[in-house]
Amino acid sequence: MISVVIPAYNEEKRIKRSLEALSHQTIPRDEYEIIVVDGGSHDKTYDIAEDYADMVFVQESERVAGARNDGFLRARSNLVATTDADSIVAPDWVEHAVRSLSDPRVVLSFGPVTPIEKNDINKRYALLFNGLIKFGAHSKLYYYTLGCNTAFRKDALLKAGMYRIMDAGDDLEIAVRMRKMGKVKFAPDMKVGFDFRRYHEFGFWNTLYEWYYIVLQGGISDKYSYTRREYHDDVIMQEK
Template sequence: MISVVVPSFNEEAGIEAFLKSLCDQTLPRDQYEIIVVDGNSKDKTREIAEKYADKVFIQTSKKVGGARNDGVLASKYDLIVTTDADCFLPRPWLETIVKDFEKYPDASIIYGPIYPLEPGFKHKFEVFLYNIVVRIGGRTGIFYATLGANTAFRKNLFIEAGMYKVCDAGDDWELPKRMKNYGRVVLDMKMIIGFSMRRYINFGLFRSAFQWFYVVAKGGFSDKHQYMGKEYTKK
């Protein structure tokens, strides 16, 4: 029914807890597959993942967008969802996604918000503001704040649209700009997951966001980009 694609790299410390939450969904386990695409980790990430996932292999394409593309191409189901190995997935998560696609048969991509896994008011406040941005973008359609950690799409439309771009940043936000040409882009605020703030603890969410926008502005959203090592022009 649905394939879950998970890029990973040196996630030994947290990937087991993540995979346990993914295996403990309200959707029956035989109705979804777990695919872990590893960036050649130097720790026990793959060894741990093999205890829970249906497929575990080393990525052949560059960067996280390429890893997700590799996972999609190795999947067997028509519905795909991408997430990250340091997240926590509430039990109804996958069932919510399946019901959303049933509710919106014209949808090409569906995405949701996040909540912080780490304690503290600062993280809660930052994510609160971020989720406001997510809601504004989803309601206006001016932009779509999709995260690779919490995005689902129809496999055939994803491939037809050109898949994730291979770049330093912005591949997850850029994808719905093309996917909306193939179907409706849907935001479901109930499709929420726990998100690790570890990448932002040292620098802060807003400083990290500024650096992200800087990388994107330098060329992340140019008309030509790399996909599976080959240059192509956006549709």
């Protein structure tokens, strides 16, 4: 029914929980495909992924966007979705992803995020993210299609050229081209737990600054990189 593509790089501490959530969905496991595209990890990410995924391979293209594209090209289904190795999808996420594309006119669907660790600061972050997502969807001024929670009709995605190889902004830029292929739909029932560790470790405003800096540079930057960024769990703030 659908192929789910997950890019991963040095995620041995988190990818198991992500893949376990994907493996226990409201639809039978044999009705969807899990593809993990490893970015050349030097930990146990690849080995863990092999225990859960239908396909695991080392990416051939550059950056996270390239990893997603590599997975799409190998997907066996005409419906494809993508999430992140540190995200946790809801138990009915795959079902709602498929349902959101039931209208053949819809070529891209996307949903909101919820915080994995439900402390006050994460709830505020999620409120901000979802506010931006919903405002864009209802106003149709833009579509905030986060890479952790997006589904596509594969033939339209290939025709549009898939993700642009960028350090940041690729998950918003793709929606601009997909709008020319058909309808873009906000699916509120497609819920994904989001890991806010980047914002904790590097600071919320600093992370936003980095993101906008990269986007203003045309999406490519030697100064900042999210693709190969290392995180240190012992310094991540855990606000109760």
